[in-house]
Every structure is written in structure tokens, then in C-alpha cells.
Amino acid sequence: MNTLQAQDFPQILERIENQKRMLRNAQSHAGQRPARKNDRVETIIRFNIARTAGLQSRQYEPGLSRTSMSFIPPPYAPCAQPFCELKKSMFNDLVLETHHRGTYLLVRVVTPQDRMTAVMAIVEDEKGEVLLLQLYHQAEMTEDVLVPGKVLIVKDPYLKLTADGRHGLRVDHVSDVVFLPAHDERVPFFWHSELTTPQHKSADFWKTKGNDCFGRAKYQAALEHYTRALVSSPTTEECHTINLNRSLAYLKTNSFDAALVDANSVLEDANGKTKEKALFRKAQALYSLQRYRECCDVLKALRLEYPDNASAKAKLNEAASRLAEQTSGKYHFKKLHAEAVRLRPPQLDHATYTGPVEVRQSGSRGRGLFTTKAVKAGDLLFCEKAFVYAFHEIEGTSGDGRLMTNLLIDANANSFTSGAQPELITMLVQKLYQNPSLASAVKDLHRGSYSPIQGVFDIIDENPVIDSFLLTRILLLNSFGCRLPEKAGALKPPVGLDRLDDLFPSLGVWALASHMNHSCLSNAFRSFIGDMMIVRATEDLPANAEITIQYLNPFNPQRQQKYIKNWAFACDCAMCEEDDRTSDVVVAKRNTLGKSLEQLHRLLTRHRGSSGAAKAASLIRKSSAVLAELEGTYSRPAEEVPRLALWVGYRDLACALTVTGAGLGSNSQKVIDIGLKALRCLGFVLDGGSLGTKQRLVVKKWGYMGAGLIDCWICLKTAYANTGSHELALAAQGYAKVCYRIQLGEDETFGEED
Numbered sequence: 001m002n003t004l005q006a007q008d009f010p011q012i013l014e015r016i017e018n019q020k021r022m023l024r025n026a027q028s029h030a031g032q033r034p035a036r037k038n039d040r041v042e043t044i045i046r047f048n049i050a051r052t053a054g055l056q057s058r059q060y061e062p063g064l065s066r067t068s069m070s071f072i073p074p075p076y077a078p079c080a081q082p083f084c085e086l087k088k089s090m091f092n093d094l095v096l097e098t099h100h101r102g103t104y105l106l107v108r109v110v111t112p113q114d115r116m117t118a119v120m121a122i123v124e125d126e127k128g129e130v131l132l133l134q135l136y137h138q139a140e141m142t143e144d145v146l147v148p149g150k151v152l153i154v155k156d157p158y159l160k161l162t163a164d165g166r167h168g169l170r171v172d173h174v175s176d177v178v179f180l181p182a183h184d185e186r187v188p189f190f191w192h193s194e195l196t197t198p199q200h201k202s203a204d205f206w207k208t209k210g211n212d213c214f215g216r217a218k219y220q221a222a223l224e225h226y227t228r229a230l231v232s233s234p235t236t237e238e239c240h241t242i243n244l245n246r247s248l249a250y251l252k253t254n255s256f257d258a259a260l261v262d263a264n265s266v267l268e269d270a271n272g273k274t275k276e277k278a279l280f281r282k283a284q285a286l287y288s289l290q291r292y293r294e295c296c297d298v299l300k301a302l303r304l305e306y307p308d309n310a311s312a313k314a315k316l317n318e319a320a321s322r323l324a325e326q327t328s329g330k331y332h333f334k335k336l337h338a339e340a341v342r343l344r345p346p347q348l349d350h351a352t353y354t355g356p357v358e359v360r361q362s363g364s365r366g367r368g369l370f371t372t373k374a375v376k377a378g379d380l381l382f383c384e385k386a387f388v389y390a391f392h393e394i395e396g397t398s399g400d401g402r403l404m405t406n407l408l409i410d411a412n413a414n415s416f417t418s419g420a421q422p423e424l425i426t427m428l429v430q431k432l433y434q435n436p437s438l439a440s441a442v443k444d445l446h447r448g449s450y451s452p453i454q455g456v457f458d459i460i461d462e463n464p465v466i467d468s469f470l471l472t473r474i475l476l477l478n479s480f481g482c483r484l485p486e487k488a489g490a491l492k493p494p495v496g497l498d499r500l501d502d503l504f505p506s507l508g509v510w511a512l513a514s515h516m517n518h519s520c521l522s523n524a525f526r527s528f529i530g531d532m533m534i535v536r537a538t539e540d541l542p543a544n545a546e547i548t549i550q551y552l553n554p555f556n557p558q559r560q561q562k563y564i565k566n567w568a569f570a571c572d573c574a575m576c577e578e579d580d581r582t583s584d585v586v587v588a589k590r591n592t593l594g595k596s597l598e599q600l601h602r603l604l605t606r607h608r609g610s611s612g613a614a615k616a617a618s619l620i621r622k623s624s625a626v627l628a629e630l631e632g633t634y635s636r637p638a639e640e641v642p643r644l645a646l647w648v649g650y651r652d653l654a655c656a657l658t659v660t661g662a663g664l665g666s667n668s669q670k671v672i673d674i675g676l677k678a679l680r681c682l683g684f685v686l687d688g689g690s691l692g693t694k695q696r697l698v699v700k701k702w703g704y705m706g707a708g709l710i711d712c713w714i715c716l717k718t719a720y721a722n723t724g725s726h727e728l729a730l731a732a733q734g735y736a737k738v739c740y741r742i743q744l745g746e747d748e749t750f751g752e753e754d
């Protein structure tokens, strides 16, 4: 959820203005015939030169190194008509900037492909006319999508004027393209080539060819050959083998629905070794579709009939572990951490657990997520595996431009996203196109004002109708940026969202999490281990409470504008209300005082032990004076509106005193006072905790989950322990652990860093 406004980035604003000019120019030619026909030889040579030189693979921007920009074009609907209802067109029939509804083009690829954001090649029609074809949202594969000789159908073609004044075909919806197998009867005879080898070969011939391609990891080619084998009169036995092989090739290309269909077709009348294999393929497909219970059932049946099958035994163990996670919410978090460190991308093979939550209506906010029973602070609400996840290793902010390498620009909204957004859209498009059974998880996610056509996601000509613009919209409104987990620990840099970086290089969609509405004073906290999102309650909640999270960092002064612009709502939490009431003068004063505190605390950490005691004492006095002044800028009680700048000041002072040892001995009292004050600034309501009173330390009401909260509790624990108040130290340690669990998602690793 990291959309940025172009007005803050002049270079991008300029590009957007150029793009808008181009669009307006293009629109002024709508309905016209192209000024001149493409010369075949020149078009092919020009394309090949550009492709070879790699000119089309990157655009360079001064100041923004190696920036790739893609623009979201004006949305248009995908074709929702079956092929049999479409009328054939030729290139000469097309006019500019027009969707030729109800028609199709039959084209053949004549050059190798180039890939920028789109996959591109020169294609010809049956009259030999040529055009540039741009296909968007095609997955990166080991095989090229467009290879010379390949024949395609383009439904509802769109002829667009390109930036250089030429024209070409642009296809944004994957379901608007049909890749025809060589043996398809729609491929004209005179386009048959060596690629489309004579048609009278046996099923075994095509199966062998398929196996050969499979062996070379050419899975798409293998699929085509297996399909051809199946229509070349195979015997029943051959048919089983081919279906099993094709099922495996489908698994390799992440087409789990199709893999399952093939495995099931074999199971209709197979037995012996064939049945054993088919059951295993079925289990593999079900596992990949995260249907763990069914997967376990299939594997149990397989084990019963074929007890010596070692692969089935291993797979059953895996599936049973996933099922246990899914039903109990019990994860081996240390193992998850280890996997997240080892795997690149860190996509973990674990199940989603949905805890005591459900989606319900939440008045004018649309749907929201609610508790189904009372929960305690730190309780697991859910742990969700990403539906799609695009991983980028570099962590950074907009400041140094490192993230500004991959921009997706919405010229209409004058906004853009940086990072993995374009990649994620293609992932989402492909996942749903290949596995329509999974669409229900995401197709109804919040889409703002975008209204898709009737029939979207319907199966037409055996494939689902996919609207890339709908999915782009869903993604822009529902994706989460995420960072790799930081190891929180005593007095390490704080974990949380205190910094002004709402930009995260990795992005994903977590469908259940997408139902949570926003509040700056949220009652739940999200953390990530790899692509698993862990959401825990940050306070005790009754049943039927709406669960909220922070979409953006509350330290971000522009957050309200972003909510309005990106998500079309204004946050009405107490913190936003208070921000509205706070004058710029007060904000500026808080910033200045905050900076002084930062400096004082930095100096303080240099004066360690007894030798620096006098200097430390003077710095502490100064710091206390600044803190008192800062406190004077707040009026509403912290229980109602957390005092974030003040919290940071007290937290850092408590930590600095603990680190330097200035907090040792009699100064422990100081750390305790400051630490407790820090917590109260976050809205914590505490009972007890003062030395010598024998009163237990109890959190009566949980406060805001500020970054560094764990550290603050650890400082308290240390100070209590130093004064021999072991019960208080234990209580502080216990609360540190709950905060650790909330902010890092688990507490199995708590204390390991000590």
C-alpha cells in the first residue's frame, strides 16, 4: 500500500504530463486509418535492431538511475464473448485507438520476442501485413512466449498509436489472446511449417516429443505435444500415461487446476501403478492449491493401497503439518525464520490459519474484520500465507532513489507506486488465469469505484475472462508492503513503523488481511516472516470488536491526504482529530525539541560508567528540561491520544541511561520513572511498578504499539532487577515478551539476543 503522489517528484510529474499529451494526441486520431501502412521488411529490421541493441529493454532517466516506468492505460473491458461469436478481421480493417469489439485477428509471429514491461514481437496476418504486437502481463518463463511461427488469436483487437508515431497492437488482458497449438484447425494450411510437423504421427510420437521437451524444462512446448498426443488416437493405456505426464507439466507451470483435472481423468478407470501415480499427482495438485484436508485424504487412500510408496509417506507428513497449522494456528516459528533467511524469494510453504475472526459489514466503511470471541493482547488473530508475493531484497526509502527503479504510473490519478507493483499485477493475473478455482479468494476484494463488466472470471472457451484493470485496481487498494523481519532485541534499533518509510520493496496480497479497515489507533499489528503475515491483537478485545490496522505510519504528516487520495476515506480517529487541531507552530516546536533530544541522547550514550557520571548527569538534566517543555505542547490525556514525540524522547532517554550504565545503582529509580512515563505517553494505563510499594506491576489498558516498546520494557526489567525488585522485573519481562510477540509475530525467539 505504497502509492506516492507525482507532485512530490517533478521528474515523474513531467513524464506523466508527456504521457497525457501523447494520450490526448492518440485520442485525436481515434477511428482514423493509420497514415501509412507498415513496410514489412523495414518494420522487421527496425524491430530486430532495437531488440538486439537492447534499446527497448530500459529507459534511462537523469537522476533516476535505470528507471523502468509503466503507465496504467485507460481501462477497457476484456472480451467476454466466445470465439465462435467473433468475426475475423485483417490488419487493414483496423482503425486507430479503437477496440474492435466482436472481432478477432489471426496472427503469426515473425520475429523473436523482446521483453520490456510487455512481451513484444512483429506479427503478420494472413495477407502478410505486419504489426508490432505488445502483450502485457505475460509471466517470465524459461521459454519465450512469442516464437517465430507461433499462431495466435487476438480477440477484440486494439490498434494503438505508439510514442514514435507508429502503430501496433496492444493487449492488456491475458484472456484476449489464444495461443493456438500447431495442430489447431484454425491454423491456416499455408502457415504450417516444420514447427507444425505432419499431422498423421502417432500418439506415442507426440508423447515422446513432449517428454523430450519436459526433460529440457520446456514445459509449455511439452504441454502442447502432450495435448496433441491426446488427440492422436491413443490407446487407453497411452492416454493414462500422457495425462499423467501432462499433469506433471501443468504442475511445473503452476497450473494446478489443470493438473488436478488430468489426474482425476486418469483415476476414473485406472488401477495398479497408473492409479498410484495419478493419486500422487492429485495430492500434489491439491497441496499446491492449499486444499490440505483433501490432500491428506488422497494420500491416506494412496498409503492404504500402496503402503511402500515412500514419496506418499513424505508428502502425507507435509500435508498433515499444513493441516495442523491451518486448524490449530500452531507454527514452529523458529523454523519459519530459518526458512525466510534461507529462501530467495522467501516464499514459505506453510498454511493459513484463520483464528477468531470473520468478515462482516462495517457500516460506511464497507466490510471489516471482526473478532468472534474475546481475545487478549498478543493473541493470534490470523496467520496468512500471501496469495501473491513479489520479493525485492533491497530495503530503502525514497530518499536515495534505490526503490525508484520500477514505477507503475497512474497518469489519471497523478500517482505512482514504486517497487514490485507491476510484477505483482502480472503474478496475480497469471495465478488467476491458470487457476480459476482460486479466484473466489480475491475477486471480490475492495475495488473502489471500478465496475467490471458482466462475465468477468466466467469460463469462456475453457479459460476464465480476466480483467487486468480490475486486478490492478484490487492490487492498488489491497496490497501490503512488507519488510523482512528485524530481530528486535534489547536496545537495538526499534522495530515498528516509526520511520517515515511507508515504502517497502517487497509487496504482496493477503486476502483476509485486506478486509481490515484502517485506524491510526489500531487494535491489531501485522508482522511478516517471509511471505507469511502474522496479525495479533494489541489490546484485550471483546467478541464482535472490529479489528483495525494502520495502513500508513502515524508519524507521516501526509497520511490523511493519502487516505483521501488513495483509499477515498478520511481517518476520523482521535489522533487524526488532534492533528487537525494542532497548529503548525506547535508541530514545528515539537520537531525542534525532538531533534534536541535526539542530540542529547546521542551524547549521553558516549558517557559510560562512573568516569562520565558528571557529564551524564548534566545531559540528563538538560534532557529532562526539554522533555518538560515538550510535555507542555500536549493537552489531551495520552490515554485518549498517544503523545508520540514525547514517547520517543522518554524511550530514548531510558535506553540511553541503561546502555551507559548511568542507570545503575541509585539511578535505576530514574530509569523506572522515565520508562513508566514513556509507556504512559503511549496511552498505557499501569497499576503499580513503583519501587518499595510491593504493588504488582499490571497493565490495566494497553497503549499504542510504538517502535522500541520492547526495549522500553527491557530497560524497566533491567532497572527493577538492579534494585533487587525481582517480581517487578519478571512482570516487565513478561510484558516485553507480549510486545515482542505482537511486533515480531512470535515469541519463540524472545530473549535469544540477550
Ligand SMILES: C[S@@+](CC[C@H](N)C(=O)[O-])C[C@H]1O[C@@H](n2cnc3c(N)ncnc32)[C@H](O)[C@@H]1O
Binding pocket: 364, 365, 366, 367, 368, 445, 446, 477, 478, 514, 515, 516, 517, 518, 519, 566, 567, 568, 569, 570, 571, 572
Ligand atoms: C483494503 S480495503 C478494506 C476493506 C474494505 N472496507 C472492504 O469492504 O473490502 C480499504 C477500503 O476500506 C475503506 N476503509 C478503510 N478504513 C477506513 C476508515 N477508517 N474509514 C472509512 N473507510 C475505511 C475505504 O473504502 C478503503 O478504500
